[in-house]
Amino acid sequence: MNRREFLYTGAAAAVAARSMDARSYAAIPGANDRVGLGVIGLGRRATDICRSFALDPRVEFRALCDIYDKQAAEFQDRFKDHVANADLSVEFQKLLDRKDVDAVYVATPDHLHVEIATAVLGANKNLYLEKPTLHRWHEMDALKKAAASSKDILQCGMQQRSGAHYMQARQEYFDAGKLGHVVFARCVWHNFPWQRRDIPDVPKPAGLRWDLFLGPAPKVPFELSRYSSWRSYHDYGNGLLADILTHWADVAQWMLNDSKPVSAAALGGDFQLHGDLTNPDTVSAVVRYKDWNMNFESTVLSVRNPHPSVYFEGTEGNLDITREGYVFTPGNGEPVEVKATQRLEDAHAGNFIDAIVKGDKVNAPLSAGLEASIPVMMALDSYWSHRICTELD
Structure with missing residues (x-):
């Protein structure tokens, strides 16, 4: 096994x-x-x-x-x-x-x-x-x-x-087959409040226990950027791939009932923020499954993307789903739009x-959380190794 x-x-x-x-x-x-x-x-x-x-x-x-x-x-x-x-x-x-x-x-x-x-x-x-x-x-x-x-x-x-419109979309368009065979899922989300913006080099604030923040991470001197923008540092988080791809990959895998990626390739870099951060501020990833692809694009922009979504392309139509609702566009017919009725949280x-x-x-x-981690970890492996990842060690 x-x-x-x-x-x-x-x-x-x-x-x-x-x-x-x-x-x-x-x-x-x-x-x-x-x-x-x-x-x-x-x-x-x-x-x-x-x-x-x-x-x-x-x-x-x-x-x-x-x-x-x-x-x-x-x-x-x-x-x-x-x-x-x-x-x-x-x-x-x-x-x-x-x-x-x-x-x-x-x-x-x-x-x-x-x-x-x-x-x-x-x-x-x-x-x-x-x-x-x-x-x-x-x-x-x-x-x-x-x-x-x-x-x-x-x-x-x-x-x-837990979103009612996500559950409805899964049942009506994926389980019932209204999308046909889905061959492509495109996941997009840009701009985040945790991005680093000229954080000053200041002494450690009183009442902040730096040793407890570090935990099992390497012991380094205090830097405010490492505390306030910890997602930008590989020692504490995995950046955009962990923060956002985890969510959108989970949506795609859940909708398509397929959580077994075959391979992943990811490219990116520190194109905007620069400095000493160790996670990319821009990343693109392609995750291959048995009979469909998932594309992921994310970057730290100064202007928020107004439409972070997972977009599915099928042989009978397409579906664009966000946290606010979804739009299904059939191959023949008028689009169907559904709005969210409750805050997901x-x-x-x-x-x-x-x-x-x-x-x-x-x-x-837990099974869903771990399954969502698989494409993330494969994309991370590809990004850091500069090769296509086909299996995690």
Whole structure:
């Protein structure tokens, strides 16, 4: 059995075990009380997702964790009506030791994901893990082992899977075959708020624990750019490929029910930002599957692309889908347009809580998170090795 086969069989078994446990949990007296939530990493992403948790009356914030006092204070101020009684800590283990924390949302830099995720599962807590699930391919085994040993819920942060219009498009145009044979998926998304813009060289701010930020990464002196624009550095994240291709590749693979890429090629470079960043600010990738191609284009521009989407070309028509809705254009006939009716983050956070409280299945289980990592890791391998990747070691 190779590593890719190991991924599919092991993840499926872990998901089945957790689904059974969720159903059992719903039958326990008191299981429908408010879910005690802990949040690890209180930055921009956590702020966005916790808007959704704050709207859910079934959720109670009980513990918070961040390595930077200023960021933690800003989070507390923003959610002051919801976190007034939540304990604040610097080290995540203190949060995990709390018996009143039932579920944990993890929104740290990518290089800390697996270390913290395995600790959360080991502490018998339900887990909402931001994407990407992996920072390095070799981390997969530890995460799979922790998930297989746990009976708790695990939701990956790929919120498109909870979008009603995504589900509708999958059923109506892919499962029902209205697109015909899809031969091509084009994924585009440009401009991001995390791009680096003339970040000054300043002393380390008081209350920022640099050693905890670095974690397992190489020990280097503090630089503000490495903290505030960590996605631009290979030690902490994998840039555009991990941040964006993870989302769009998941959409394409989910729609087409094919998560087994055959090969990948990626090119790019530091064409705009320059400086000491180590991830490309512009990248193009082609991922080949058995009978279709996925093209990915992304760059850090000063002007946001108004239409980040996944565009599918089939023998009977095409479909262009975004987070706001989709347009299906048949080969013969008028286009059909559908608008999103709910914020994806609200739907995805709600699905996670439904899984804990009611025993529903999560929409983005570990298997989906790991499968979305495969084309990303293959594209990364191609980019750094300057060759076509056909298998991951």
